[in-house]
Amino acid sequence: MLVFQNKQKRFGEWYREVLLDAGVLDQRFPLKGCNVWKEYGTKIMQNIMVLLENLLEQTGHSKMHFPLLIPENLFGKESQHLRGFEDQVFWVNRAGKRKTSRKLVIRPTSETAIYYMFSLWVRSHADLPMKVYQTVSVFRLETKSTKPLIRDREMWPFNEAHTVHATPEEAEKQIEIGIQVYKELLTRLPLPYLLVKKPEWELFPGALSAYEFYTLMPDGKVLETGSVNNLGQAFSKVFNITFEKYDGTRDYAHQTCYGQSERLLASVIAVHGDDHGLVLPTSIAPTSVVIVPILYAKGAEEVLNYARMIDRLLKEKGFTATLDQRELTPGEKFYYWEKRGIPIRLEVGLLETEHRTVTIVQRHTLQRKEAPLEDLVREIEEALNALDQDLLTRAESLMKEDMGSVSNLADVPDAVEKGKTILEVPFCGENNCKLLVEEETDMEIIGFSMERNTARRRCLVCVKEAKETAYLAATY
């Protein structure tokens, strides 16, 4: 399709232009990786977070708010966690004109702050499970080059959920719930995803096992959009999160955590957008329908009244509608709302007013259609219903096109040449083979298939028995 030419060919440039032109972000704040969220971006991002928070509330998670600053001794309690983040954290050691008595970390994530509180809150099995979440900013000194919404130093919004359980089985069940919540969220956006089990060397610092969601970006790279971690007792042993069991003995609790961020919006923009700008699904569009009256001296009052009547009608029927009465030309308004990806534009001019019709333009197809007023509500309902399915179908088919399968390292270049950017490969699990694959291909082993490998295939490198079906892709 023509409308994808720029997006596909020069994705980086296209992406930055869309962020600016649609009023999502302004990147000119004089501190690298720290963005200014403009009105429109803030609204869409907030809508995404409302979807996520509602899913978390429905599955028994409680919203809380924990401090941003964490004393060094607390942050350093779990040594693996500390080592995992120490190159990336911002430190506070002055306040006013004095040195602080302890060094403080600006949270890169909140395990240590929250788990200290868990150690005070968890007393007995009756307190469990405990499930909390918060939506905040976190800070990481990204050493790779920053990319807005993808690799920021101030990550906002960052949604992190943390749970505590009495048994490993309950923790494992919670992992499934966390995965289910994220699947549901991605489906509403609607984004196709690849869900993998993370290889050991990619685990969140301190985690026992982890699962990662990836979305495919137009440049063929994959983006992490949600990780779910089973922490086992690693943190509970360090933070002394213990509880009295039914039998009166005490044990360390079992924990999970999972997180989401502004990368959800990066994916929505990159996956659904086109050369005209954003394309938003109904679930997060700040308004579903925009009405643009096309006014000339002749009949202006009648056209405006007709447009107002349509605006009232749609609002009565429960649609979010915006009547654009700004002093701009119709062309300027079309451009403005197209850039912003509003699902449906209604054009109302003299002809429409006289014929009691409306011109309906769908954003994601750019198709125009004139419909009689009495069919308007049904037409809009149908168009909105079709939109999310169309977006999902389109994105799924693009993802499918990019997915391939190879059995030998030697076949990788050929597959990549054919546009296969996510490769399913048989893998023995050994570090030597991992290193060789990654060196030879400029791709990474991003994770393993969730299904057990029963095909008795042989490792793409060493030809020993494959233990995993691995995915190979370039990452951000």
Added chain:
Amino acid sequence: MLVFQNKQKRFGEWYREVLLDAGVLDQRFPLKGCNVWKEYGTKIMQNIMVLLENLLEQTGHSKMHFPLLIPENLFGKESQHLRGFEDQVFWVNRAGKRKTSRKLVIRPTSETAIYYMFSLWVRSHADLPMKVYQTVSVFRLETKSTKPLIRDREMWPFNEAHTVHATPEEAEKQIEIGIQVYKELLTRLPLPYLLVKKPEWELFPGALSAYEFYTLMPDGKVLETGSVNNLGQAFSKVFNITFEKYDGTRDYAHQTCYGQSERLLASVIAVHGDDHGLVLPTSIAPTSVVIVPILYAKGAEEVLNYARMIDRLLKEKGFTATLDQRELTPGEKFYYWEKRGIPIRLEVGLLETEHRTVTIVQRHTLQRKEAPLEDLVREIEEALNALDQDLLTRAESLMKEDMGSVSNLADVPDAVEKGKTILEVPFCGENNCKLLVEEETDMEIIGFSMERNTARRRCLVCVKEAKETAYLAATY
């Protein structure tokens, strides 16, 4: 009233107990002035912020999100602003294992971050007015002892609005709008307030003039709960926020800013609470009605079904209702919801079920009443409608009791002795008199009457002609 004995006599202790027992905050995080917001506190605070944000949206303010970290050179641009905050800011100067190239301030407020962006966004009169706001955390090293929700080092949530205008008149008009928004907000909470013009020496760093809302706390001190500042061109000249006027010439813009914080919740708790815990107005209560089924072996199923029917009925009628089916005794449930200040409790036992009645208990009066089922909806409507008016009347009458008027410094101790904690006094405006008053009385001149002083009174100290009607009170 008996229920106010603890609150009045030992307010500090009562306040901390309520915060803990009602599940608002946990103050045990090992960093002074940084609180953990628990589920219930987060919900109420969020409800207050939704009220405020809706009022801001309705008056044309756009929500945005600006970075937390501000480079030192940006923060220091306006010298008065810098001096006003330099003793209170947290500094970042390490990231990972390296020194940062510039020192970074953690925002104590966002003028400097936002006004840098304004200088990029404002080009012509057509861009004005510009009105933005954000709801974030800000950080100040409070040097006085911290007090949760009143004097925190992490202030969350902090809602700050910033506006830009073409003329001083428009900025002055915006000040009135800001004041109106805060008046409306306080009325919905519903909190009586004292609105004053701030004395020059109390101005926000960089401001031309300012207005402050105060609420009266049970210990007789007043709490700042909302300030509105006219910044004139102080910042626009430093940040170079200029625009092209209609006539083609350029001028510096005129600015205002106004802010609100978690102190709103401190006021709600302190003003409306009683010895049984929180008392919440309907506007912010997470649920209006809680239904407690009183179950014994006999008839348990019938009672529960009856309670469920009532729950459904209330939800159908648009009330927020919670059916408490936890495995606790009715007494434990009563205590739980009383502490949390839910406006109405319905008790449903075997008697009520057989008689088709409901026992209604109002939280703010603790009055009980049995009503036939068919009157329930009307009874609840009436009770909820009465609640906010009752709370306001009660709080207003307490505030009125505490307000007095004196004409001579010598009369102050006597007035204070009589329980007058906010004193209206005639004041010449001179610094000497201010210092003397504050030294002699342990109170401060918190501001001047909004009405012009026409009474030709004489200064309470020097007996020269009074220029202002000032308010004297002890502050937090």
